[in-house]
Amino acid sequence: MTSTGFPAVDVxxxxxxxxxxxxxxxxxxxVMPGELFALLGTNGAGKTTTIETxxxxxxxxxxxxxxxxxxxxRHRRDLxxxxxxxxxxxxxxxxxxxxETVRLWTDLHRRPSRTEALLExxxxxxxxxxxxxxxxxxxxxxxDLALALATEPAVLFADEPTAGLDPTSRRHTWTLLRELTExxxxxxxxxxxxxxxxxxxxxxxxxxxxxxARFGTVAxxxxxxxxxxxxxxxxxxxxDLPALTGTATTADGRVTVxxxxxxxxxxxxxxxxxERGVTLADLHAGPATLDEVFAxxxxxxxxx
Amino acid sequence: xxxxxxxxxxxxxxxRDRTVLVTAAALPLVFAIxxxxxxxxxxxxxxxxxAALQLATLQMxxxxxxxxxxxxxxxxxxxxxxLRTSPASTASIVAGLSGPLVLIVLAQTAIVxxxxxxxxxxxxxRVELLVLAxxxxxxxxxxxxxLTASFTRSPEAAQITVLPxxxxxxxxxxxxxLPEGGPMSLLRNAIPGAGAAALTRAGWDGVxxxxxxxxxxxxxxxxxxAAVSALVAAKRFRWQPR
Numbered sequence: 001m002t003s004t005g006f007p008a009v010d011v012x013x014x015x016x017x018x019x020x021x022x023x024x025x026x027x028x029x030x031v032m033p034g035e036l037f038a039l040l041g042t043n044g045a046g047k048t049t050t051i052e053t054x055x056x057x058x059x060x061x062x063x064x065x066x067x068x069x070x071x072x073x074r075h076r077r078d079l080x081x082x083x084x085x086x087x088x089x090x091x092x093x094x095x096x097x098x099x100e101t102v103r104l105w106t107d108l109h110r111r112p113s114r115t116e117a118l119l120e121x122x123x124x125x126x127x128x129x130x131x132x133x134x135x136x137x138x139x140x141x142x143x144d145l146a147l148a149l150a151t152e153p154a155v156l157f158a159d160e161p162t163a164g165l166d167p168t169s170r171r172h173t174w175t176l177l178r179e180l181t182e183x184x185x186x187x188x189x190x191x192x193x194x195x196x197x198x199x200x201x202x203x204x205x206x207x208x209x210x211x212x213a214r215f216g217t218v219a220x221x222x223x224x225x226x227x228x229x230x231x232x233x234x235x236x237x238x239x240d241l242p243a244l245t246g247t248a249t250t251a252d253g254r255v256t257v258x259x260x261x262x263x264x265x266x267x268x269x270x271x272x273x274x275e276r277g278v279t280l281a282d283l284h285a286g287p288a289t290l291d292e293v294f295a296x297x298x299x300x301x302x303x304x
Numbered sequence: 305x306x307x308x309x310x311x312x313x314x315x316x317x318x319x320r321d322r323t324v325l326v327t328a329a330a331l332p333l334v335f336a337i338x339x340x341x342x343x344x345x346x347x348x349x350x351x352x353x354x355a356a357l358q359l360a361t362l363q364m365x366x367x368x369x370x371x372x373x374x375x376x377x378x379x380x381x382x383x384x385x386x387l388r389t390s391p392a393s394t395a396s397i398v399a400g401l402s403g404p405l406v407l408i409v410l411a412q413t414a415i416v417x418x419x420x421x422x423x424x425x426x427x428x429x430r431v432e433l434l435v436l437a438x439x440x441x442x443x444x445x446x447x448x449x450x451l452t453a454s455f456t457r458s459p460e461a462a463q464i465t466v467l468p469x470x471x472x473x474x475x476x477x478x479x480x481x482l483p484e485g486g487p488m489s490l491l492r493n494a495i496p497g498a499g500a501a502a503l504t505r506a507g508w509d510g511v512x513x514x515x516x517x518x519x520x521x522x523x524x525x526x527x528x529x530a531a532v533s534a535l536v537a538a539k540r541f542r543w544q545p546r
Contacts, residue, residue, distance in 0.1 A: 057385060057544060080391040091382030095320045096313060107309040108390040 006069055008033045008155050008186030009054060014063030016049050016210075023049040025210040026063070029203075033154070036177065036187040038197035040294070041207035047190040048088060050207070051159050054188065055085050067155055081109055084153035086144045086161045094133030098124055098143050101132055105147045118146040123172060137164040145173060149180075156180060156187045162196060174200055194290035204290070206297065213297065218290060225288035225296055227262035229269060231255055231280040242272035254282075262287065306392040310400025318404055331366075332412040336419035351424045352508030353481050356501035358416050359437065360477030363445045363500075366409035368473060369466050371402055371449025377459045385544040394538070402446045413438060426508075433507030433519075440526040441500030447533035448473075448496060454540040473497040496533070499526025 007030035016024040024046040031037040039047045052058045054065050056072025056079070065072055072079055092101055102115045119125045122142040127135060135143065141164060148156055158177070162170045170193075177200060181187055191197055197204050198218050206214040206221070214221050226246065231254070238250045246259020259265045266285050273280050288296075318324055335358065378384050378401070387397050417434070421427045428434055448469050456465040476497025493499050502522035511519065 052544075055389065057388065076388065077391050077393060080389060083389075085389045087382065087385070089382045091384075091386035093313065093317055093383055094381070095317050100313070100316065104309065104313050105390070108306055108387075108392055110305075110391075 007031055007066075008035075008068060009037075009188055010064075010066040010069075011050070011054055012064050014050070014053055014060040014065060016046075016053055016058060017061045023210055024053065024060070027207070027210070027212055028063075029205055029212070029215070031155075031186045031188055031203075033186050034181050034184045035202045036181050036189060036200050038201035038204045039188065039190045039207055040192075040194065040197055040204060040290070041190075042298075045207040046210040047207055048159055051085075051157050051188065051190060055083070055157050081151060082154040084148035084151050084156045086141075086148050086156070086158040088159045088163070090132075090140045090144045092132040092140065092143070095131055097129050097131050098135065098139075099128035101143060102146055102150060106150050109151050111150060114150070118150050121149060121176070122146045123169070138166060138169055141165055142169060142173070145176060149176065152183075153180075153185055156185055158187060158189045160190055160192065162191065162193060170196070194294055198290045206294065208297075214293070219287065221293055222287040222289070225293050226258040226260055227285070227287045228292070229255075229257040229259065229262070229266055229283075229285040231269070231283040233273065234279045234281055236278075240276070242268045244268055306390075307396040307399040307403065310387070310392065310396060311403040314401055315404040318408070328366075328408050328412070331362075332415040332419075335362075335412075335416050336423075339416075339420065339423065349481060350505065350509045351420065351426045352505035354424075355417060355420055355428070355434075355508045356437075356504040357477055357481075358420065359413055359441060359504050360473060360497050360501055362409050362412050362416065363438075363441045364470060364473045364477075364497075366412060367402070367405055367442060367445035368449045368452075368469055370405055371446050372452040372456060372466050372469075373459055373462045374401065374405070375450065375453035376456045376462045379453070379543065380458060380545055382544065388543045398446070398450065402449075406442050406446070409442070410438065428508045429510030430507045433503050436523075437500045437503035437507055437526075440503070440523075440530060441497070444496055444500065444526060444530040444533060445473075447530055447537055450537035450541055451533050454537055454542060457545075469496075477501045493521045493525030494528065495525075496529045499523060499529065 009031040011030070012028050013026050014024055015022065015026055027046070027050055029037060039050060041047050049058065053060050054067065054072065056067070056076050059073050067079055067083055070079060072083070096104065098119060099115050102118050103113055106113050106115070115128070116125060119128050122145050124139060124142055124146065127139060132140065132143065141161060145161060148158070162173050165173060174196070177187055177189070189200065201218060203216065204218055204221060205212045233255060236253050241248055241255065244257055244259065244265045245261040246257045246265050248255055248257045257265055257269070262285060269280070375384070392400070417428070452465055452469050453462070456462045473496055476495040479492045479495060479498040479501060482492070493502065499522040503519065503526065506519055
């Protein structure tokens with residue numbers, strides 16, 4: 001797949017309502033081929049409704065959605081062969097086996113049956129003969145991923161695809177998502193795991209009460225928030241710290257500096273340690289993580 | 305093609321549920337035995353009237369009620385939503401999900417009718433009319449099932465929401481017991497189930513050459529009920545839970 005020059009997913013000013021309740025309010029974003037876009041937010045922020053609208057399962061009350069330059073609601077069947085969806089609820093027939101579910105999906109898409117290979121790819125080959133109802137939650141998520149991979153999609157909408165997965169399976173899912181984007185698939189991902197977004201996403205939007213509260217690359221979002229330096233000085237005298245741009249706090253023999261001047265404050269701290277002959281054990285310095293940005297926005301009441 | 309794929313999956317699901325399987329197989333046998341012991345064959349106005357009631361009963365429960373409950377359950381499980389993200393057309397999904405149920409009811413009807421013919425000693429006069437009655441009744445029952453499922457939130461609620469449809473279908477089937485003609489003829493054929501029942505009665509008891517004209521009203525009535533139900537269902541049906 002090659003970049004076509006226009007966004008694979010182009011959402012412009014969509015608003016979605018359930019009766020008087022506005023679930024999504026004037027949301028816009030675009031995702032290019034080969035890009036992974038992550039939608040973050042608290043429960044009820046509007047992420048799933050945004051995904052369902054972008055997939056074409058709902059019609060927005062206002063705004064437009066274009067997937068591969070077509071209206072996903074009107075051209076559902078045309079797009080179904082090239083757009084894959086991993087929903088929060090898998091929607092499998094519980095009495096079919098995992099292998100039968102994959103075969104049903106490939107048959108519906110008129111794709112060659114590669115059941116064994118697909119199950120192998122999501123590490124479910126040993127569960128092929130097991131009924132879906134007997135699979136664990138994590139195994140169902142992986143089966144869902146197998147169905148998404150079966151169609152070699154140009155666009156993948158993945159609503160919390162790693163929810164309930166163990167750490168190894170999560171990392172394996174990340175690898176598969178990366179493989180998809182490397183092949184040119186545009187991925188729209190919602191997740192509660194901020195490390196996942198930081199690890200995978202080219203662009204991130206943090207949703208709050210139906211609106212996008214922050215948008216950008218992880219670095220751009222983090223740039224607006226204080227970076228952090230932590231260290232355990234040995235020997236430690238809390239009264240003998242250098243003058244820093246940021247705010248230093250001490251607890252349990254550890255110094256934490258929150259600063260908007262990361263490089264300058266790190267220099268000052270290192271110079272101070274060298275002059276005093278102090279060792280800075282467990283030294284960590286870096287921009288704000290998505291976790292910290294999220295927590296800060298939450299503290300400010302921006303996510304309620 | 306996709307309809308066959310879905311129908312195969314649906315058949316597999318039905319075959320895996322032993323309770324459903326045993327009930328589906330036992331129902332026509334129980335029906336036949338009850339018929340034999342109740343003396344209804346002697347009491348009924350005609351064998352055709354009895355056949356009409358039997359067909360209506362099988363389609364009411366085997367198609368209308370089952371389609372309503374199956375669709376509501378499949379929607380709640382998000383299975384329908386998943387199918388909507390596949391290239392399957394609406395018609396394929398409808399045909400794939402309801403096709404196996406129609407075949408089961410067809411097999412049940414064949415068994416019950418064969419027993420009725422043996423018990424009454426009267427074979428159906430016009431089998432093609434029975435086939436037509438079954439087809440039209442099946443389309444109307446499936447369409448009414450879709451329509452009822454469109455305003456049914458959950459499988460539990462379906463136990464209540466099917467009641468108006470059942471009452472209307474019972475009323476329609478009962479109409480087949482009344483003599484044809486009269487000022488109310490057009491109106492009664494507009495009741496769901498009435499047209500199919502009238503065709504069944506005519507198919508079993510036989511009609512004279514001049515009476516064939518009288519079948520036009522039931523036929524048109526049955527087609528109209530099926531078409532209106534299908535159109536309204538297509539407009540109102542929801543593929544995902546609210």
